[in-house]
Amino acid sequence: MNTITRLKKNIEDSIQAKKQLLQDSKVQDIFSRAVGIVVERYKNGGRIYIAGNGGSAADAQHLAAEFVSKLARDRAPLPAEALTVDSSVITAIGNDYGYEFIFSRQLNGKATEKDVFLAITTSGQSLNIIKALEECHNIGIPSIVFCGRDGGKTKSIADFVIIAPGEATSTIQELHILLAHTLCECVETAIFG
DSSP states (O other): OOOHHHHHHHHHHHHHHHHHHOOOOOHHHHHHHHHHHHHHHHTTTTTTEEEEHHHHHHHHHHHHHHHHOOOSSSOHHHHHHEEOOHHHHHHHHHHHTTTGGGTTHHHHOOOOOOEEEEEESSOOOOOHHHHHHHHHHHHHHOOEEETTTTTTTGGOOEEEEEEEEEEHHHHHHHHHHHHHHHHHHHHHHHHHH
């Protein structure tokens, strides 16, 4: 497959996945309810914690920046933290307890009953994300997951499961960014008008 053919195929795959999401009223309803939880948490003085691995770690940082800085309008900052950015904390937990606990232990130490957690995982199978979602149940905060494929193990643990359509990891991650930007935009509108 030459370069232009590959580009056209990837664009078409992206369009098809977005059309599928556009027609999926069940996923749209879950997303709407998840947005409502984030808005409610912010209005009650909470914050959002976000985590993912690899490209999803970058997406977590990207979304946290949108909340703290701004997305579409000048406004007061909204507290958000990506659990992927502190290399000393991540490596200490990984070394002392295991990589699977790098997010759950941070949630245990930081999150309060006012907060909400968003996990981003293409496969839905990442053990450190699964442990973090389980920790949300232990500490009593709602959890949202942006995932792909069949949702993996996260599907049965998270409170709000938003499955992005698409076969390729890259297509799923494109939709995760679309969902993240829409989440932030909806929260901005709900809180700041």
